[in-house]
Amino acid sequence: MKVWLLASAAGLAVAGCSPGPTTIASAPPPAENHTPVAYAANWPEAHSPAAITDAATEAAIDALIAKMTLAQKVGQVIQADISAIQPDDLRKYPLGSILAGGNSGPNGNDRASAAEWDALVRAFRKVSMEPRTDGVAIPILFGVDAVHGHNNIPGATVFPHNVGLGATHDPELIGRIGAVTAAEIAGSGIEWTFAPTLAVPQDGRWGRAYEGYSSDPAIVAAYSAEMVRNLQGPLVAGKPLADDKVAATAKHFLADGGTEKGQDQGDARISEAELVRIHNAGYPPAIDAGTLTVMASFSSWNGAKHHGNKSLLTDALKGRMGFEGLVVGDWNAHGQVPGCEPTDCPQALEAGLDLYMAPDSWKGLYENTLKRAEAGEIPKDRLEDAIRRILRVKFKLGLMDGQPDTRGNLSVIGSPAHLAVAREAVAKSLVLLKNEGSALPVKPGAKVLVTGPGADDMAMQSGGWTIGWQGTDVTKADFPNGQTIWEGLSQAVRDVGGQAALSKDGSFSQKPDVAIVVFGETPYAEFQGDRPHLDFTGEGLATIEALKAKGIPVVSVFLSGRPLFVGPEMDASDAFVAAWLPGSQAGSGIAEVLVAGSNGRTKRDFTGTLSFAWPAGCEPGAETLFPLGFGGSYTAKPTVPALATTCSLSGGSRGDGFAVYDRGLQSGIWAFTGDTGLVNLVGSGPGFKATAFDIAAQEDARRLTWTAPASLQLRWDAQELPQTAALKMRVSVAKAPAAAITLKALGDKAKGPLDLTPTMKLVEGKGMRDIEIPLACIADGAVTGVEIASAGAFVFELETIAVVPQAAQMDCTGPF
Template sequence: MRMGFGTAGAVMALMAGTVPALAQTPAASAVANPAQWPALRMKLQRDPKVEARVDALLAKMSIEDKVGQLLQVDIASIEPRDLETYKLGSILNGGNSAPNNDERAPAPEWLKLFDAFYDASVKRTDGRPVVPVIWGTDAVHGANNIVGATLFPHNIGLGAMRDPALIRRIGAATAAETAATGIDWSFAPTVAVVQDDRWGRTYESYSEDPAIVASYAAEMVEGIQGTIGKDFMKPGHVISSVKHFLGDGGTGGRDQGDARVPEAVLRDVHAAGYMTALPAGALTVMPSFSSWNGEKMTGNKSLLTGVLKERWGFQGFTIGDWNAHGQVTGCTNEDCAPAINAGLDMFMYSGPGWKQLYANTLREAKDGTIPAARLDDAVRRILRVKVLAGTFEAGRPSSRPLSGKFNLLGAPEHRAIARAAVRESLVLLKNNGSVLPVKAGANILVAGRAADDIGVQSGGWSITWQGTDVTNKDFPNGESIWSGIRKAATAGGGTATLAPDGSFTKKPDVAIVVFGETPYAEFTGDRPTLEYSPEDKGDLAMLKRLKAAGVPTVAVFLSGRPLWVNPELNAADAFVAAFLPGTEGGGVADVLVAGKDGRPAHDFRGKLSFSWPKRLDQYVLNRRDPGYDPLFPIGYGLTYAANTPLAQLDETKPKVTAGDQNALFVRGRIAAGARFNSGGPLAQTRTDRNAQEDSLRLVWNGKGSGEAAIEQAMPIDVTRESNGQLSLIVDYRVTAAPTAPVTLGMADTAKTATVPLNGALVKGDWTTIAVPLRCFADQGLKMGTIVKPFVLTTAGTLGIDVSAVRIGSAPAGPVTCGVK
């Protein structure tokens, strides 16, 4: 991309493939040169009437009012009545936050809670301006927090469609379902250009190719917000937020990592989506948790102010990510003037200390640490967006045109859009012997643990943050892949039988095996290699059993990224990459199963939006990289008319050194670089749970204090996990009740922080406890230098078996700092 040319030229360069190869050498500077970035032609220009209204509001606001607008607080940390005193700019529901702490709260409860927050925000008797609060939510593949909503394929699948027009329709449907609950702001779209597929958020990226991302970003923004000059921010549309600015896809496969790339790569690759989304009128931008060349994006003035606001002319406001400001140099979660001064306009905060953040920011605004001009600029931007979005006229959430129309959730027309997206996103990688389409009248065996599991096919950000601990009942308007196949088989005059374990009595004509990754989101989704399911080869064993029995077998693979599946590809006659299709599993059958006329309703049209690895260590595998050698290149995808047989693949696994610090003790194995150590009057042996000696048996004899601990050879850093709502999770079984206090703790290099455990130690069957990492961080533990991530201590007698210790997302429901 030549410096200085406009949006059209930038996109043309992307489409033409002229973006330079992705040099991965570190660059010394984290200071951008805005003059080297293209100037964008924004459709949204300043309206004098809007500006005059904003200026009039600003002139009447107190400094307390202004500072309040800079805060967005998670609903788990604030009560509606707080907004009677603190006139905050926004609230949000974080990944695990919901009305009444119930992630399955029905839609009316969401609307009821927003009414309560809104009513408190507009209650004033002092004559100063009333500025209504707005509510932000992560509607990243539909209104995915709401039971009954339509969940569309995740972005990686949408990228395989190559259908920008359908993207716009998906954005509009998502906005309508979000608006039905009164919520007026969606943190979407994600326009990351992922370059290392180990990252747990790869599925939130449309593609490794910046041209594909650029072709989608504006369409999604206009679907969510409407089109400037036509239906922009009209009823049924909501505010969008383009994220995560900038370079989040280049952090080496690690969430909240560091993109060590030259400025040209940051501009020409990672900024591609912004160059179309911002001209389309995106009203907010979310700076990334991640860094660029060592500096946190949330504090990078050269990019937030120099490029985004001054060079590009962005008129909306920037909203921080989840407590991300606390990671900026010189900041804490409760005090961060440097982020505001760098160009952050609104903090996103979760935790009990939001009043401290308000007080510190107010103090800094009064003493000039935050200059008056910068404060006014931030508030002006927030007010401008609220005026443009119609916030002041919209009234109480429940009074808005689409509010309460809960029949929009999972509406037939929205489900039809989602089903079309599923069909278009399927990529056929193998069809040896033309096993597909499944012939009309066939006796079909449908197997695999994911065949009848809408949660697995939907992935992360589906009712719960990580997409875990959900059942088909949580998706009342959804359809599993099994259900869709059963209906298609019956319509074609055949039969379908569900057997998750692949067993059968009468040999089927064909087997469709549905398997893949279990749901995850950021933090827990990061992987050390690209090998599919290295610890559990049950899916492969099933494919091999069916092959040995002479059953033609179709593999339907669910994943949030391309993975090394050479053994599974070899064991299947046909292989379909379905990615994470969402709630409309019937779309899979539309392509795989023939009707009575002998033809399926639809052919395959999906093309890979990410290169598919030939080896498990091909983490960085992008078309412009030197030595590009994929198994299937980006753009690959067979059709029924164009089918190339796939030869036997190499199943050799190179030795790689990799580990996952979040899996501390799983399936009888201690994480690399750690050991399980016990001291004092404590016996440590092995016992069985799911496999031979896969669990620890710990027995204290009561003759003094004893400690069982996982000890790290080198300290590990769980700062990001602590900030991101993750918990220390232990799967255990009590064999002998305690006779003295028992504590569960973590230790840094200097101290140990503990929580009480006795109330959770009741003799019985296997169970799980989750203790939020913040429980230890709040005691002053240094989460960046953890040497003992698990410490279990008592001076009495106790018998306990432990089958797993990990850091992850807690199961659905309330979590506490221990149980007394």
Template structure:
């Protein structure tokens, strides 16, 4: 049997290959071994003197430094190593902290108390207290106790806790052009974080996005660094407080993080965690512009980027981390890594990486690798592989922030100001600020005489986003990807349907709700259709082009249906980036870019209706923060391009006071919109559209929508796992209590007749985690009754270690004759009645290059 063991992470490998010439340069410059990883990487050399200077508004306080020195004199090497390591609450317990003196914990996007992303704030404060009390045991007699810092991704409000205020994502806030509003949002976010006992947020993101294919485009405020620069200081001060105030970093304030340093918004092809090939001047003026502002405002932490600059990973770039950020810019806080980002350095693993520390990283984010990293880092500090002066500097920086924030004497989390004040999460003043942000973020793209609507009229409401607060909130909402959320998960939140109903009820108007196919009863005077992108985060949102849902015209057909029936139609588009959708704009009379407005999104409807006097209470003020593409291949389209030809320019936005008609737009997308994906089935931890994942047993079928799901009879469970990057693989567990199945399916079925005739193969990258020799695991292509021949996939596991990834290519013709592949419901169907576990990271159709096999 032929198979290939995979030792490197394929996502990282793809990023390097896709980054072009800069990576070819870096291949030789980055060559270093485990023996010399203490040496800083030299590719992408910087000239610190050309970078701007900055200064902490607090400065180095001799009293604080003396206190730090006293603390460090009482610390053992073990305790110093602990300070520079951060573990995730999903991978450690209070009992662990009795043994390991970690300096910090975090809750990643899918981590929450009791493993429940819907845990109330009371569970968060309870766990914070448990961590605090348990961590005391790791400090022996004579060793000063150093409390934990708990970091959280509160990136658009405190988006981790049900009932908290979820603000519009940053792309929408960029449309407001309102720095003062950013200050208020920062203040509210910090106050709500304190309720659950946390004191540190991984925000704000001050990336400047230059390629809208990037899956994190909505985390940037604008393609124009001027907007980000105008926001950075206000956000930092809103979150942390004024540096000269008594409650700076204390009370209702928390520690902020400027991220991601540096250049993540400008990677080649918009690939997440990819390579930025800009010149040093472009990197400085575009991507680095907001960092001096953040430092001058008192930012206490900076997060290193996953990405590279000119081939060198930022987690290992001494020139940028140490010489520029800490040296030239005078940053005196600490630099934290991103999720196992240190493990992407050449010569490093997630459990061993002196190179990152030596480059200037002060705290490793080691969510699930913290234990091994702690043990190895301690050994390396003991044997001289780690420079103890550099370790001491990292510890000093962390302690400096802990002392400045009052953490050292704050007591347990539940006793701190603002803790367990659950009414804060329902504060009407906070909700009104969020509603203001929603209203100001809406961008009116088109209004050919239909808006504003009368609240006395009959309004048809349609689209899968109309009554879907989860969809309108996007990624990073209660979970990392923001999927699987119900309206009930947002107590007090408002959908677009709620907002429309509120206006019509006040004036005796009427709402007609259409079904999924656009069917309805009654005679509407106008229609409002709410639709858009499904939630995503980070690399799972990366795209190849900017066409909206190529191959899926369901939203377009809905708009065309109403147009053909003579119903004036308003299209509300929920999105994390501008997309080519000229057909949808042509099929509507008004078109609004609503972005991802969050839990108060229903208040966007305040802009759509007149009041009882026939006047408007609110006008559109939002302006495009990103240029809107004329064709789907304008993926890197920015206001300062030499040949700038957008459909709608940066800064565009109509209003009632500044109206304008939009004519018929060209429907030439520049690509074939009819191309339907029948080849890529699974990648980056998710089924590739239009395929879906299901787990099933005799009790029924569950469509997999979240990071953890289970079949109706609990025979099969599936959950996201990491392979080099966060949640890019899936582990499927069969408990053996009955027959279970995992499938990658499509409805309507795919026709793979041509692919079978062309000698294609199903390629998979798989790991057999728990599979005994006698276990039976079949793989088949579901193309109807008695159509496909199941292959014994368990035979491929013979002699393999459970930690080994295997690349397999199985001939499509092994499963069924070409004539039987006209209606393929499931391209990848795993079935077993045994107790076993298997992981997948990539499944697709490939050309058989002679290496594909059959399994008897």
């Protein structure tokens, strides 16, 4: 699900453009179907439990629908974010659902308490239940992203991300995690979570890979039903879920983990057989277990957006697989369907979407959809089917019985019993990849140095989707009942008579017997984690090598959301542990496995094994170093193959240049306007909008529109480039700018802004033209991106942007 900072993507209407596949083909399915149209016979059969559609509930729904006005019916299929709506708005706009996105908290406070969350939910629900002069009052449904525990609330139990849980290979543990998570969500008054993620990531470059349990569909299938059953509890006909249970969401349907180059919101260019065999694996078990909701994916299948693909949403999911609950959209994702805008998209509803996730576009969407319904453009049967599915969920959650909501047991949040489950999950998720010599386990009485950027960093160990969307500003104060890795290790070492010292840079005053270096990826979420390669380029290696040079055994604890190429770091270490993103209980959970007690044995041995293969190199499609299922223990030391110690991609140098935008934003490039992320360079922010249009292929170019002073930033990791390198853009300007247009570099080597106004005036009315600016004109060294700014209204069209190694001329006076 998207978050408040992430801009919606709006596809422009194109004459003759279809909203996507509308029916399953009646002809026999081909042996290898590479079209975006699903064939029923190729999909497995499943069915939601009859307890969701019992006769009494269906009769009650019939009666409600008969009383609803058309405005209420339209309102039921729209969901708004708390950052863009107030409870009082529901008196005029009878919406069916409210969500809190990744950066949305009560009253704008990301660190609001559980009591504040409970109060907010009750405020929305109270207004939604006020008597109406027409129609019937229907309570809102409130959803939240609780994807590794109730990660939105300080002091809640935060579990390892799914990449770590996959390494436990323990469905029973997954069930207990689901029960704990449900109790804490319900404890804050909320009744719906957007979890579990059933993606089967096939490319580690994907920024959401850590949200998947495994690249193995069998593991995902084994986990999906356990998580659903324990989030929701038993389904009984005519009775609501228990008050410590919540509605689950199987997401994102479908193949978000199978996109080309691992690009977030990208295109899965695969056969239907692969779509079903790999990426659909978790859905039939989840449906059979009774998941009340399914979330459609932002991504596409062979060029067709899932939000507009009727053959998938209606015929495969609701038809062949018998799903009777509601299908919810992702953050304004309906706006990416060709011919749609976030504020107007009947195609998605007709394709099978039941509930639009329209966080900030809800008002325009409501008004436009109501107009279409009044004009007879929205099929009545489809609208009422969507409402029926939404009401089924509300009945199952006990929202329709007229009784006071019994959720809101604040005392369960972060309870000792819950924290113990998280600690167990951390310990079971650790994978021992190397253990040579006697570095592990840490012996009783040892002098231990704990160092590295992740040693005492709650944000690094928790990852994205923690308190906020990206999770970058999490601190120890957010989880006073948690422990950083340093805190857990130091306590365990001292408990058995040892000494522990913390050092950020690896320095020490007393030589240690062993050093534990904690390093890895810094937090990210969604597209901001997309990578162009698998090379780990963060801090850690220099510290490991410096300690080894002094004769100190080194244990590396690697924090990451995916396997990465760490050949140099692993080669220099005596022991190497994949710890993933272990969450708030990392300190004690890791200590239980790494630090021996007075009897010389640890509380737990390593039991985790890889649920993703580990790459031997940094390049996409690299050979496998450790296969899925690999992992050692103290009784079975792992055997490490020969390690590559250099990246074949020249250590990140891009001396030959690189594409920034070419038919889409390239992997490893991020676009922003202000604080708003522009996925694939589409979206809007104050004073700026980027939209897609066609030149040679569908939506292969961008129209950049300024209505007020604003900037567009294109960011990438720092790159060493030739001094002769240039930024080359192919642009079209229909009308010369009236205000100043500037270009400047990003990074600490940047110079001041360069005036592009004369250049833009020069190419006015001449169609697509190349302009080329030497990077030496805007920077004295490596750059981390560029910023294009306009001081006023201006529009230009963009076909490509690239960094080229050799400028045609090195003059900085312009025009260019």
